Amino acid sequence: MSDCCPGSKTMDFSEKDEQGDDETGARQSQLKQWPIQLHLVSPQAPYFQEKDILLAADCVPFTLADFHKDHLKGKSLAIGCPKLDSDQEVYVDKIAALIDDSKINTLTVMIMQVPCCMGLSQIAKSGAEKATRKIPVKQVVVGVEGGKVLSEEWL
Amino acid sequence: MENILNTDIRAVIDQCPEVGRILEEYGIGCAPCSVGSCLVSDVVGIHGLDPQTEATLMYKIEKVVYPDRDVPEPKVDLSKIVPKEINYSPAVKNLVDEHVLIKRLLALIPTITDFVEKSETVDKDLVMSCIDFIRGYADKFHHMKEEDILFKYVDEQSEIIKIMYEDHVTGRNHVKNVVEGAENGNKAQIKEHLHGYRDLLTQHIKKEDEILYPWIERQMSDQQIGELFQRCSAADASVGEELPKKYEKFIIELEEKFAKEN
Ligand SMILES: [Fe+2]
Ligand SMILES: [Fe+2]
Numbered sequence: 001m002s003d004c005c006p007g008s009k010t011m012d013f014s015e016k017d018e019q020g021d022d023e024t025g026a027r028q029s030q031l032k033q034w035p036i037q038l039h040l041v042s043p044q045a046p047y048f049q050e051k052d053i054l055l056a057a058d059c060v061p062f063t064l065a066d067f068h069k070d071h072l073k074g075k076s077l078a079i080g081c082p083k084l085d086s087d088q089e090v091y092v093d094k095i096a097a098l099i100d101d102s103k104i105n106t107l108t109v110m111i112m113q114v115p116c117c118m119g120l121s122q123i124a125k126s127g128a129e130k131a132t133r134k135i136p137v138k139q140v141v142v143g144v145e146g147g148k149v150l151s152e153e154w155l
Numbered sequence: 156m157e158n159i160l161n162t163d164i165r166a167v168i169d170q171c172p173e174v175g176r177i178l179e180e181y182g183i184g185c186a187p188c189s190v191g192s193c194l195v196s197d198v199v200g201i202h203g204l205d206p207q208t209e210a211t212l213m214y215k216i217e218k219v220v221y222p223d224r225d226v227p228e229p230k231v232d233l234s235k236i237v238p239k240e241i242n243y244s245p246a247v248k249n250l251v252d253e254h255v256l257i258k259r260l261l262a263l264i265p266t267i268t269d270f271v272e273k274s275e276t277v278d279k280d281l282v283m284s285c286i287d288f289i290r291g292y293a294d295k296f297h298h299m300k301e302e303d304i305l306f307k308y309v310d311e312q313s314e315i316i317k318i319m320y321e322d323h324v325t326g327r328n329h330v331k332n333v334v335e336g337a338e339n340g341n342k343a344q345i346k347e348h349l350h351g352y353r354d355l356l357t358q359h360i361k362k363e364d365e366i367l368y369p370w371i372e373r374q375m376s377d378q379q380i381g382e383l384f385q386r387c388s389a390a391d392a393s394v395g396e397e398l399p400k401k402y403e404k405f406i407i408e409l410e411e412k413f414a415k416e417n
Contacts, residue, residue, distance in 0.1 A: 052377045052378050052381060074376070074377075074378065075377075105377075105378060105381030105382065105385075106377045106378070106380060106381035106384075108377060134245075134384075134388065135381060135384065136244050136245045136246070136377075136380050136381055136384050138244075138377065152242075153242040154242055154243065154244045154245060154248070154380075
C-alpha cells in the first residue's frame with residue numbers, strides 16, 4: 001500500500017501532549033452481543049430485532065476513548081472494513097435484511113476520516129436503498145488524530 | 156456561567172443586558188423574545204453569520220460577560236470554513252419540505268388578494284380552494300404531525316412549544332375569517348385575514364425550520380429519531396400518498412393561473 005493513501009499512511013501521535021492519564025476505576029462494557037463482525041453475524045439474530053444498529057469501521061473503536069459510553073451504549077453492533085474485507089455485496093444484503101427482516105429502528109454508520117472508509121457509508125446507503133422498509137441512516141465521521149467526532153449527519 | 160456557549164440565552168441576557176444589545180447590533184432579536192431557551196452557541200450558530208462576524212460577536216459577548224478575563228481577539232481562517240447547513244433527520248426533513256409547499260401558497264397570497272379586489276364579485280371558489288389547501292394540507296396533514304407526534308418528544312409546557320400552538324390557533328382564526336369574508340363577499344375581510352395568515356405562517360415556518368426543529372432534535376435520542384420516523388410515516392400512510400400529490404398539483408395550477416394573469 002502506498003504511503004500517499006490517507007487510509008494507510010503512517011502517522012505517529014505519541015509525542016502529542018497527553019491528557020486524561022487518570023484511568024482509575026473500571027467501566028462496564030456496553031457490548032451486549034457476539035459475534036460482531038458483519039460476515040459472522042446473522043442479520044436475523046435476536047439482538048438485532050427492532051434495535052438501533054451501529055455499523056462501525058474496524059478502526060473506529062480504537063480511536064475513540066469513550067466509544068462504549070458515547071456510541072455503543074443502547075445499540076447493537078456490526079463491524080467491517082470497506083478496504084480489506086472481501087465479498088462486500090454480502091454486506092449490502094445483510095444491511096437490507098437487517099432493515100426488512102429484523103425491522104431495525106435506525107442505522108448509524110461510523111467511519112474514519114479517510115477516503116477509503118467512505119466505502120462503508122456507501123454499503124450502508126446501498127443496503128438501505130435495497131430494503132423495502134425505510135429507516136433513518138446517520139453517518140458519523142471520526143478524525144484519525146485526536147480521537148474526535150468530526151461530523152454527524154443524517155443521510 | 157462557566158461555559159457561556161452552553162447557557163440559555165435568557166440567563167445570559169438577564170445577568171448581562173448588554174449582551175442583548177450586542178445581539179441586536181447583529182440583527183439577532185433575542186432580547187425581546189419571550190422564549191429564550193436557545194443555547195448561546197445555537198443562537199449564534201443558527202443565525203448563520205459568516206465565520207468572521209460570528210467570531211467577533213462571540214468575542215464581544217465574552218468581553219462583557221467576563222470583563223476580567225483576558226479574552227483573545229478572534230482569528231478565523233476563512234478559507235477553512237464551509238457554510239453550515241442544518242442537518243435534519245428524515246422525518247423532520249419531510250416537515251421542512253412540506254413548509255416549502257406551504258410557502259408557495261404564501262407567496263401567491265398578495266396576487267390572489269389583488270385579483271379578488273379587482274374582480275367585480277368575489278371568486279368564492281378560488282378563495283375556498285386556498286382555504287381547502289390551508290385546512291387539508293397545512294393544518295390537517297402538516298400541523299397535526301407536529302402537534303400529535305413531534306411536539307410530544309419535548310416538554311409541551313415549554314414556552315417555545317406554547318407559542319407554536321398559539322400560532323396554529325391564530326392561523327385557524329384567520330381561516331375562519333377568510334371563510335366568513337368569502338361567504339359574505341367581503342373583500343376587505345378576505346384580504347386582511349389572508350395577509351394575516353401569510354405574515355403569521357412566514358414567521359412561524361422560519362422559527363420552526365431554524366430554531367424549533369433543531370432544538371427538538373438535539374434533545375432526541377437515535378431511538379426516538381427512528382420512532383419519530385416510523386410514526387410520521389404511519390401518519391402519512393393513513394392519509395394516503397394521493398393527498399400530498401393532490402395539493403402539490405393544486406399549487407402548481409394556481410401558480411400557472413396567476414403567471415398567465417400577469
Ligand atoms: Fe407549526
Ligand atoms: Fe410547520
